[in-house]
Amino acid sequence: MASIQIKNLVKRYDKAETIRKVDLQIDNGEFVVFVGPSGCGKSTLLRMIAGLESISGGELYIDDQLMNAVAPAERGVAMVFQSYALYPHLNVAQNMGFGLKMNGVDKQEIAQRVLRAAKTLQMEALLDRKPKDMSGGQRQRVAIGRAIVRNPKVFLFDEPLSNLDAELRVEMRLQIAKLHHELGNTMIYVTHDQVEAMTLADKIVVLRAGQIEQVGDPLTLYHAPANLFVAGFIGSPKMNFLPARFVAQAGGRATVALEDAQRLALPARDIGLASGAAVTLGIRPEHISLEPVEGYIRIPFQSEVVERLGNATYLFGNSLGTAGVKIHLPGDKYVKLYEELPLYINPADCHLFDPDGQAFAIRQVPVNH
Ligand SMILES: Nc1ncnc2c1ncn2[C@@H]1O[C@H](COP(=O)(O)OP(=O)(O)OP(=O)(O)O)[C@@H](O)[C@H]1O
Ligand SMILES: [Mg+2]
Structure with missing residues (x-):
């Protein structure tokens, strides 16, 4: 598990500032949701935490360790994307274990970790299946399993449910809530969907044009929005x-x-x-x-x-x-x-x-x- 501290963080593409002096404290084990309109910088901020985007200014700490120049694989984070990007020729177990195999983890250890992740995700019966023979929700669970087997300190999710139909989204939302409950890891979750934000988050971060408009628990944002933007964004x-x-x-x-x-x-x-x-x-x-x-x-x-x-x-x-x-x-x-x-x-x-x-x-x- 891990805490994250973001100080004065800036992301510049050419001259445009996409992330503009963001300060944020994420506590150990917290489920934090980034919400905001399209293009406000949610994915950019998440990718900066993951190490997939460079940091133009400010500081990022994970467990008090400065991460600005640390490689993604060394940060102890695992990311789950909207597109699951599974290997079609590999079955569920092989897909989940692929990253570990590449890192030279021994076979028995891989098998153990995959089985443990499959149990957590209730996918034990599907370990031999290929992606084409599974539903969208099952494929997304494999993608989550791939993150779990790495034992990350922090899980990062970028709109993981956007490709699923309405019913599956609700089911997967509950699965992710349970997953957080069971694993207790720090999780950061990006979404457009304010119902996902309200139901999953310990803490919601509302972003607009690269800046934080308000940070708070869901019901504080609902009952006491700090400004017109948050008032209009939270609630449906x-x-x-x-x-x-x-x-x-x-x-x-x-x-x-x-x-x-x-x-x-x-x-x-x-x-x-x-x-x-x-x-x-x-x-x-x-x-x-x-x-x-x-x-x-x-x-x-x-x-x-x-x-x-x-x-x-x-x-x-x-x-x-x-x-x-x-x-x-x-x-x-x-x-x-x-x-x-x-x-x-x-x-x-x-x-x-x-x-x-x-x-x-x-x-x-x-x-x-
Ligand atoms: N590689 C890049 N080069 C230049 N500008 C970029 C690059 N990546 C993102 N941007 C810009 O940064 C801004 C924030 O993008 P980002 O993808 O973080 O938004 P978002 O909040 O995740 O949006 P969405 O909800 O649509 O996924 C956008 O204006 C985008 O065009
Ligand atoms: Mg995005």
Whole structure:
């Protein structure tokens, strides 16, 4: 097992900075997930840790040892890619053991390690199979097995489930969670999929344009996103953003006015905003009710599309001049389209973002998570 420390890390291709002064601490045994939009630098950062990309600036430590100039094979890391790249003419056992054989590990030792990995991955019955006779999920498990047999200190995964269909992804996600539980190794996992990030991670790192936007455990990011970017990235469907004006700050609370001049007050930090400053009110789709509740504020809504999934109902429409407002109702609800419906929102569920997109409402994160 291993801890990783990243200090001021920079990656430059020609003149463009792809990774821009990243600082990150990863503890021993932690499952860390890198998320962010395409091109933000997730793979580059992972490959720099693996040693597959050179480091243009800053420092990378694994277990307090400077790794900048250490060869990939000497770093104690093993990487699993999106494409499994198995040898088609080798069976499962030979594929898993190939790297060890190349490194001159003795036959018996290879057989033992392959068997142990196969047990962990529940693949003992498939050891004689060739890749062409297996499902995508099974092939990806072989690729994971190939990493396990190397006994790495750190596992690095770059979107390992992207090639699998939705059902298999869910199954493999559970397998990877179990694997982390059993092995206890430090793992870094890159994904676009925020459900994978929320369910697998001890710690999520949200990246944007080569910089870290926020680091935190999944529910802290959900309940207390630090800025508009993280608020919009974590959570599905996305958080709704309504334009508002700052009115005043008093007694630890900020009062803001919505487009219809309706006011609401929230616990917030005093950041010295001028009265009238343009702020953004955030409210998640699952925190909007169609039923009146005491203490909630009422806002108008015009429904345009409804999606009934049986276990949930999604409504889309306009509110206070904002298009594409989304509402997530539990269960199957009948809703008439193109009608004015009042919505009810609890001020305590609202987020506030200043003109620069930084959160300033004080948000409670439940302690029992
Ligand atoms: N070898 C290279 N030369 C020049 N630019 C590169 C090179 N490799 C990556 N980049 C650029 O660095 C940026 C980050 O790429 P990276 O592959 O790390 O993104 P990513 O977050 O993994 O994206 P995706 O989710 O699409 O996999 C991109 O703008 C990419 O074009
Ligand atoms: Mg990538």
